[in-house]
Amino acid sequence: MSRVAYLGLGSNLGNRAAHLQRAIDRLAAAPGVTVVAVSAIYETDPVGGPEQGPFLNAVVAVDTDLAPRALLTLAHELEADAQRVRVEHWGPRTLDVDVLIVGDETVAEPDLVVPHPRLWERGFVLAPLRDVAPALVDAPAGGWPGVRRVADPPTVSSPGEPS
Ligand code: GSY
Numbered sequence: 001m002s003r004v005a006y007l008g009l010g011s012n013l014g015n016r017a018a019h020l021q022r023a024i025d026r027l028a029a030a031p032g033v034t035v036v037a038v039s040a041i042y043e044t045d046p047v048g049g050p051e052q053g054p055f056l057n058a059v060v061a062v063d064t065d066l067a068p069r070a071l072l073t074l075a076h077e078l079e080a081d082a083q084r085v086r087v088e089h090w091g092p093r094t095l096d097v098d099v100l101i102v103g104d105e106t107v108a109e110p111d112l113v114v115p116h117p118r119l120w121e122r123g124f125v126l127a128p129l130r131d132v133a134p135a136l137v138d139a140p141a142g143g144w145p146g147v148r149r150v151a152d153p154p155t156v157s158s159p160g161e162p163s
Contacts, residue, residue, distance in 0.1 A: 002065040003103030004036065006133065007075065008116070008125050009058045010096040011082075012046065016056040019095045021154050023078045027060055028156050030074055037061040038153040039128035045146030047122060049090030057147075058154070059100070059128035068102045068114045075099055100125065101136075123147040 007027070011019040020041065028035045039059045046052045064071065075097035082095035100116045107114040119125050123144025130137035131153070 002063050003105075005062050005064050005066075005068075005071060005102040006100040006129060007060045007062065007071070008096075008098040008100050008128070009060065010044075010055045010098075010124065011094055012053050012055040013092040013094045017041065017151070017154075019082050020056055020058055022082065023095055023097060024058075024060060024154055025157050026078055026081060027062060027074075028158070032064055032066045032070075033074070034063040035060055035156045036063050037132040038156060039131035040149050040153050041151035042124065042127050043148045043150045044124035044127075047124060047146075052092045055124060056150070057124045057128055059125065059132055061132040068099060068105060068107045068112060071099045071102060072112050098125075100129065 009020050009023050024035065024038055027033055037060070042057045044055045044057050046055060066074065078097050079093075079095050084094045084096075098116055099112070099114055100119050102114050105114060116125075119129075124147055126137050127144050127147045127149070130139055
């Protein structure tokens with residue numbers, strides 16, 4: 001049975017906007033996944049890790065019957081497609097895809113925790129999540145520090161349309 005899942009996208013290496021757009025297009029083309037909403041694009045100060053450049057972040061809402069584990073596999077495929085190389089833990093990356101929420105399902109496994117355990121403390125997730133799921137997130141007065149809306153939601157290509 002399908003339900004809505006939320007995936008967080010982040011990039012701070014190379015053509016950041018292009019990495020997010022390609023990930024969204026590939027999500028839209030993935031079997032078993034329908035993109036139902038995409039947030040605006042936010043430029044965000046890096047949280048954690050070494051000194052590194054700012055991220056672009058977005059959240060995508062998908063209607064899917066894929067299990068959380070299958071969504072994680074898809075997330076890793078999107079990261080590999082962006083030629084992400086894991087050089088430095090929490091360091092700069094072409095693309096990061098996090099499984100944030102999958103309906104009301106919970107998972108607690110070593111490599112997969114759903115809902116994402118740091119979701120509610122990260123402005124770079126909460127600001128875009130609020131765009132696509134306003135009932136889930138209250139906005140603090142003045143917004144989230146270090147989080148700037150920089151672009152309207154990217155367009156989503158129809159399945160089968162060349163990207
Ligand atoms: O967990 C996502 C990767 N990531 C990010 C991110 O996407 N945005 C910001 N602003 N900081 C981050 N630190 C990590 S790790």
